[in-house]
Amino acid sequence: MTAPSDLGTARPGSPGLLRSVFRKHAAGVAVITARGDRGPVGFTATSLASVSADPPMLSFGVATGGSTWPAIAAGDHVGVHLLGEHQRELAATFARSGADRFGAATAWRDGPEGVPLLDDVLAWTVCRVVARVPAGDHRIVVAEVLLGDPAGAGRPLLYHQGRFTGLRE
Structure with missing residues (x-):
């Protein structure tokens, strides 16, 4: 059995422990978008997962305290965008609180069901x-x-050790 002193600096069962563990987990980077009452909204997500092939379903986590949550809570459709290595700045913009996510630096268009679709991504879906x-x-x-x-x-763009990075060969 591991002694508490061997657990490192993160308190057992704490948010810090979870963050410390998941810093070791390389994850793909996605941007989730939706249409809100005041226009397009979106956020960077690393929690994207495939759920079912038939019917085709996916999942992601969204903070209920985030600015995007009200649109996702009320809306019927979302856009899911897989980002490429060339989109580190886009990922950072959508991760930054208070950023102008759909400003002039972001190339996007209105897609099916009114979902904002980002340009030049590896893949996108409307869900x-x-x-x-x-x-x-x-x-x-x-x-x-x-x-x-x-x-x-x-x-693909990855998130690992608290930063955006690419694959290494």
Whole structure:
């Protein structure tokens, strides 16, 4: 059995422990978008997961205290965008609180179901939200993939050790 002194600096069961552990987990980077009452909203997510092939479904976590949550809570559709290595700044913009996420530096267009679609991504989907599951200070959103485009070029953007990075060969 591991003694408490061997657990490092993170308190057992603390948010700090979870963050410390997941800093070791390399994750793909996605941007989730939706149409809000005041226009497009979005955030950077590393919690994207495939849920089901038939019907095609995915999930992601969203903070209920974040600026994007009201639009996702009220809306029926979301956009899910997989980012490439060339989009580190875009990922940082959508992760930064108070940033002008859909300003002049962000190339995007209105897509099906009114979902904002980002340009030049590796892949995108438009999804219909089917469930919002409470999970602490977040909700796990389960969404059915309706349509999309997997034909973007490039290599995936990853999040590891608290920073955006690319694959190494």
